[in-house]
Amino acid sequence: GSIEPRKGLQVNKDMELEMADLMVDTAVEWCERFESWGFRNFKVSLKSSDPLTTIYTNRRFARLTDVPLHMGVTEAGTLEASTVKSCVGLGTLLSEGIGDTIRISITGNPVDEVRIGLDLLASLRLRKKNVDIVSCPSCGRDEVDGGVEVLARAVEEAMKGYKGNITVSVLGCIVNGPGEAGQADFGIVGAKDAGYLYKGEKLLCRVPNDKLVAALMKEIALEEARRKADKSVAALS
Numbered sequence: 001g002s003i004e005p006r007k008g009l010q011v012n013k014d015m016e017l018e019m020a021d022l023m024v025d026t027a028v029e030w031c032e033r034f035e036s037w038g039f040r041n042f043k044v045s046l047k048s049s050d051p052l053t054t055i056y057t058n059r060r061f062a063r064l065t066d067v068p069l070h071m072g073v074t075e076a077g078t079l080e081a082s083t084v085k086s087c088v089g090l091g092t093l094l095s096e097g098i099g100d101t102i103r104i105s106i107t108g109n110p111v112d113e114v115r116i117g118l119d120l121l122a123s124l125r126l127r128k129k130n131v132d133i134v135s136c137p138s139c140g141r142d143e144v145d146g147g148v149e150v151l152a153r154a155v156e157e158a159m160k161g162y163k164g165n166i167t168v169s170v171l172g173c174i175v176n177g178p179g180e181a182g183q184a185d186f187g188i189v190g191a192k193d194a195g196y197l198y199k200g201e202k203l204l205c206r207v208p209n210d211k212l213v214a215a216l217m218k219e220i221a222l223e224e225a226r227r228k229a230d231k232s233v234a235a236l237s
């Protein structure tokens with residue numbers, strides 16, 4: 001619904017805070033009305049296209065009532081703009097334990113809305129991310145042809161549709177490679193001519209850079225097959 005007009009209130013930039021308070025007051029009043037009519041199973045959405053207003057209104061509403069909140073920064077723009085605004089607005093609130101459901105609003109492909117929403121929840125550990133790719137930001141030491149981003153994107157592409165739970169590190173040089181790989185299930189590290197493939201801390205082999213992703217996927221498939229075989233043996237014994 002819309003904010004109920006109040007006598008004397010003009011909508012302009014200086015009135016931002018007053019409008020935000022009015023939005024919350026209106027929502028609380030409507031909740032009380034619905035409850036007086038016997039409704040119990042409803043939720044409220046306080047939508048603004050401004051992340052700070054979204055944070056302010058949802059925080060205030062959550063202090064005043066325990067009615068569930070569906071949160072979103074609305075009309076947030078195209079992919080990049082919406083991702084930043086939504087993650088600032090919703091990420092702040094979710095990290096404080098506010099909010100029950102979310103929607104990412106993107107002018108563009110709705111599949112991206114779901115993808116960004118899931119990534120946001122996974123970043124806050126509110127949802128398990130089955131494939132976590134840890135990649136370095138690159139620097140002057142990067143030894144991957146075209147930069148480590150090429151390698152990270154190739155791994156992302158290769159892992160699409162993977163159903164298991166896995167962390168893969170992708171590093172541009174050997175400086176931090178072994179350390180990061182040790183924290184992950186598998187890791188690849190770019191190097192001159194031939195990169196390194198790790199399983200946890202263990203160096204498995206060196207592989208020409210252009211075959212590194214294929215070698216990684218082969219090792220992941222082998223590991224899966226091993227796990228399945230172990231499960232079958234355990235079920236028989």
Ligand code: SF4
Nearest residue numbers: 136138139142172173
């Ligand atoms: S891992 Fe290597 S290439 Fe990547 S940021 Fe660190 S030093 Fe630079």
